[in-house]
Amino acid sequence: MNRMRRAIVPAGLAAALALCGCGVKGPPLPPEQARPERITSLRALADKDGIRLTWLRPGSYAGGKEMRDLAGFSVMRAQGGAPMTSVAELPITDRERFQKMDRFEWVDSATVIGTTYRYQIISMTDDGYRSDPSNEVAFARVAPAAPPNPENFALPAPSPLP
Numbered sequence: 001m002n003r004m005r006r007a008i009v010p011a012g013l014a015a016a017l018a019l020c021g022c023g024v025k026g027p028p029l030p031p032e033q034a035r036p037e038r039i040t041s042l043r044a045l046a047d048k049d050g051i052r053l054t055w056l057r058p059g060s061y062a063g064g065k066e067m068r069d070l071a072g073f074s075v076m077r078a079q080g081g082a083p084m085t086s087v088a089e090l091p092i093t094d095r096e097r098f099q100k101m102d103r104f105e106w107v108d109s110a111t112v113i114g115t116t117y118r119y120q121i122i123s124m125t126d127d128g129y130r131s132d133p134s135n136e137v138a139f140a141r142v143a144p145a146a147p148p149n150p151e152n153f154a155l156p157a158p159s160p161l162p
Contacts, residue, residue, distance in 0.1 A: 033063025036070065036123040039134035044119060048144050050109040051117060055134065057102050058123050062131070069126040075106060076120040076133065084120055084133070116140040 041056040053075065061067050072091040076084035087108065094101045111117060117140075120133040 033061055033065075034125070034127070035062050035129040036060075036067055036125060036131040037062050038132040039121050039123060042119065042121055042134045042137050044137045044139035046139075046142055046144070047107050050107050050111045051119075051139050051141055052105055052107050053119055053121070053137075054103060054105045055121055057100065057104065058131065067125070071124050071126045073104065074122040074124065074130075075108070076122060077108065078118045079115065084118070111141045113141050113143050 036058045037060050039055050039058055041054075043054050045052045045054065058070065059067060070092050072089060074086050075088040075090065077087045078084045087110070088106060090104070090106060108117070108119075116138055118136055118138045120136050122133055123131045
């Protein structure tokens with residue numbers, strides 16, 4: 001009897017290990033669903049050093065499942081009717097943090113005052129899947145406002161309290 005029990009325990013252990021599998025949680029996603037969702041929150045703002053782009057982190061794949069392997073972004077830029085070209089590759093730096101960044105920004109300092117630029121962002125996963133391009137924004141870089149001149153600056157007149 002004792003001999004039979006020894007044979008059953010290893011067989012039961014082997015069955016339990018076989019059921020654990022290799023860690024795959026479900027069937028693999030088809031490529032069109034494994035890419036990050038398209039960013040729709042891209043905005044452009046004036047910045048003293050150029051044009052500031054801001055966007056929100058994509059949270060899921062195009063297929064709707066939660067994304068955990070966001071690797072970075074590609075910033076695309078064009079002038080006039082020219083095609084978009086990549087001007088920056090931005091890696092994700094918060095991968096090991098408990099709290100992930102929800103909002104990203106980047107300043108394009110290689111711009112000329114008075115010129116209009118168009119931008120899009122493409123997000124990428126560790127496996128090299130790329131999202132569709134984000135919404136497109138166009139922005140003309142403008143000269144920053146001049147600082148107040150101390151020679152002709154006047155303090156506002158105080159007003160009495162009610």
